[in-house]
Amino acid sequence: MAEYFALEGYGIYVWPSYGATALVLAGLIIWALRRNASVRAELAELEARNARRRKDAA
C-alpha cells in the first residue's frame, strides 16, 4: 500500500497535483452553490414582499 502511494518516488508530485485539482474544483463548486442559494433566497424574499404589497394595495 505504502509502495503504491510512493508511486516510484513520483508520489510527491502526483498527489499534490490531484490535491490541488480537488481543492480548486471543490472551491468552485462550493462558491457556485453558496452564491446560488443566497441569490435565490434574496429573490424569493423580494417576490414575497412584492406580492404582499400588491395584496395590501388591492
Add this chain to the structure above:
Amino acid sequence: MSATNIKADGKVNFWAFANPSNFMKLSGALLPWVTAGAVLCLAVGLGWSLFGTPPAFDHGEAVKILFVHVPSAMLAINTYFLMMIASLIGLIRRHPVSHLIAKAAAPIGAGFTIIAIVTGALWGQPGWGTWWVWDARLTSILVMLFFYMGYIAMWNAVEDPVKAAELAAILCLVGSVFAFLSRYAVLFFATLHQGATLSLDQEQNIADVYYVPLLIMIAGFYLLFIALLLIGVRTEIRARRIRAMRLAEA
C-alpha cells in the same frame, strides 16, 4: 421548449434561448443530467487513472498527472474561447444572456487555468527538472490567467451592469490573443512543452492505456464545467432580476 422556439419552416429558433426565461427552463431541465454525468465520469475516470494505468517508459508514474493536467488545460483555453464568442455575440447582437454566460464562465476558467499551471509545475519538476520556464506556451497561459482576473475585476469595478458588460467584453476580446497563443504556441515557437496530446486531425500520439481514461476524465471535466456554468448563469439571471426589482422599488 415552447412553441415560439420553432419557426414556421420547422427550424428551431436558436436565438430564443437568449431569452432569460427560456434559458431558465432549459437549463433547469438539463442540470440534473449534466451533474449526474459529471459525477459518473469523474468517479470512473479518477479510479481508472489512479489505479488502472501503468507507469510510462518515459515519465514513470509521473504520467498520472496527465489525467488532471490535460483536461484542465483544455478547459482553461476553451473556456476563454467560449467567453470570447459570448462576448462577441453580446456586443453585436446585444443579447443579455450572452454577456452573463461569459461572466459566469470567467471564475470557472480561471480555476481551470490555476489547476493547469499548478499541475504543470508539479510535472515540470520531475519531467524537465524545473517548475517553470518563461517560454511561449507557459507564459501565454499565465497572461491568460491575468486576463481572466482582469475580466472578473472589470465586472466588479463598474457600477452600471450594461457598461460593465461591454467593457469586460472588450477586455476579453483583447486577451483572446493569449488564448490562441496558449493553444498554438507549441506549433510556432521552440518551447519546452510537448505538442498537443490530442488532436482531431492528427494521429493519436498517446497509447490506448492512457487514452481511454484520459477521454473519460476530459468528459468529466467538460460536464462539470457545463454544470457549473449553468448554475452560474442561472445565478446571474436571478441577480439581474433582483437588480431590476430593486430599481423598480426605488
